[in-house]
Amino acid sequence: MxxxxxxxxxxxxxxxxxxxxxxxxxxxxxxxxxxxxxxxxxxxxxxxxxxxxxxxxxxxxxxxxxxxxxxxxxxxxxxxxxxxxxxxxxxxxxxxxxxxxxxxxxxxxxxxxxxxxxxxxxxxxxxxxxxxxxxxxxxxxxxxxxxxxxxxxxxxxxxxxxxxxxxxxxxxxxxxxxxxxxxxxxxxxxxxxxxxxxxxxxxxxxxxxxxxxxxxxxxSGQSLPDSLSKTDIRKINQLAGYIIDNISEPLTISTLSMESGLSSKKLQAGFRTLYSKSVNEYIRQLKLEVSRDLIRNTDDSISEIVYKIGFKSRSYFSKIFSERYGILPTEYRKKIKVK
Structure with a gap:
């Protein structure tokens, strides 16, 4: 030092x-x-x-x-x-x-x-x-x-x-x-x-x-609308675990707000504070990371993986997967198999 x-x-x-x-x-x-x-x-x-x-x-x-x-x-x-x-x-x-x-x-x-x-x-x-x-x-x-x-x-x-x-x-x-x-x-x-x-x-x-x-x-025990307490931060951290455990479910802001007891405004502020992303951006990134691991480590079909991470459209999934990783899911699986 x-x-x-x-x-x-x-x-x-x-x-x-x-x-x-x-x-x-x-x-x-x-x-x-x-x-x-x-x-x-x-x-x-x-x-x-x-x-x-x-x-x-x-x-x-x-x-x-x-x-x-x-x-x-x-x-x-x-x-x-x-x-x-x-x-x-x-x-x-x-x-x-x-x-x-x-x-x-x-x-x-x-x-x-x-x-x-x-x-x-x-x-x-x-x-x-x-x-x-x-x-x-x-x-x-x-x-x-x-x-x-x-x-x-x-x-x-x-x-x-x-x-x-x-x-x-x-x-x-x-x-x-x-x-x-x-x-x-x-x-x-x-x-x-x-x-x-x-x-x-x-x-x-x-x-x-x-x-x-x-x-x-x-x-005085009050809180500004854009302020987050340590308790709020702790709830956001716990919510990240909840999202992982329920990745195949519809994860809306209202659902997460009810689960955490935080207002939608505090929810968004919390995710911006901890992860520099909106709630939806964070969920989408997490879904893509889970899908990548499933493609790499399981024999599940792409359609099955799309279902497991809670997406309804395979074409939409392929589009955002490609935007994130620079490769289509099917091509990524072929590349993994070759290795």
Whole structure:
């Protein structure tokens, strides 16, 4: 495992300290710093930009060849960190914890370390990781006119208050695809100059609002329509097993919704979160994988296999099998027999 120590919360300084190890190309344009690297450490792009009122962004799109331990030792300044992983995963711990916390994809995460605390983020080996860090320096943000912080949940408002900034805080909330979509727009911003800067600032404020709203609803026991709890995720995982066991049956969204107890909207969101596919796309892929195994490992006729995976039309099955695997089912069987 490789280790890098960071001694700043300033985005530009973070990138400079990272580059002392990553030996990439660091450049600045329109107030935005961009570090690109591709070498023995791995490859990727890390961006940073800072705004008034103590708000800054550090965005990672990286893949490291070894596990990377990123250690932050930043002294008296302990920012509030709004973290969102849109691809991959991270581990996180601070000095008082025995076991690292698993930070998961699409989960809303808010962290504020204790003063003088050492924070550690562990990036996995050979995994594409896209993670968005929005840092807020409390005493600067409090100077912002109409900050309306008093409308936050009690726990988050307490965390924002400068006189209580020595207290640690960690929120691992629900999984939310709307936040993921907003961050994707942030990452795909191709504007230039002032338009780019203003767009990024507006998007950051919207992402912050969405993360604060999710935290507030989470603590009050409510759920946003596009949020998924760990219980919801567990039900989706169980549903995947149910689909396998009933692959020959008509598997409609309403049937699966009744089986899982989840609304059709949550069902679709769950499959998008876990498998990056709609429910129907996932079922179709699973049927094709099962059919391929049956062709390879049994003497069942193609018509029998079509029946076993719940398709009514052999011609339709042949069409989508060919689209998926680049070969017709009958030709695939002949190829297997030859081997």
């Amino acid at each position: 490789r280790t890098i120590e960071i001694h700043s919360v300033d985005g530009a300084e973070i990138l400079e300290q990272l580059n002392q190890h990553l030996h990439g190309n660091l450049k600045e344009q329109w107030g935005e710093y961009v570090l690109e690297f591709k070498n023995d450490w791995g490859s990727g792009t890390i961006r940073s930009i800072a705004f008034d009122w103590g708000i800054s962004l550090v965005d990672y799109d990286v893949n490291f060849k070894e596990e990377l331990k990123l250690i932050f030792q930043i002294g008296e300044i302990n920012p509030i960190e709004f973290v969102f992983i849109s691809e991959g995963n991270l581990k996180y711990y601070y000095k008082t914890t025995d076991q690292p916390y698993e930070l998961e994809r699409y989960q809303n995460i808010i962290i504020s370390p204790e003063k003088q605390e050492k924070e550690v983020y562990i990036f996995p080996k050979s995994v594409d990781v896209k993670v968005n860090f929005i840092y807020i320096i409390r005493n600067e943000y409090f100077k912002k006119k109409n900050n309306n912080l008093s409308f936050l949940s009690e726990s988050l408002y307490s965390t924002f208050q400068d006189d209580s900034s020595g207290k640690p805080y960690k929120h691992q909330g629900n999984f939310n695809l709307k936040i993921a979509d907003q961050i994707r727009q942030l990452q795909e911003n191709y504007d230039t100059g002032i338009v780019r800067t203003l767009t990024i600032e507006g998007q950051l404020n919207l992402i912050l609002a969405m993360q604060m709203l999710e935290q507030s609803n989470f603590e």
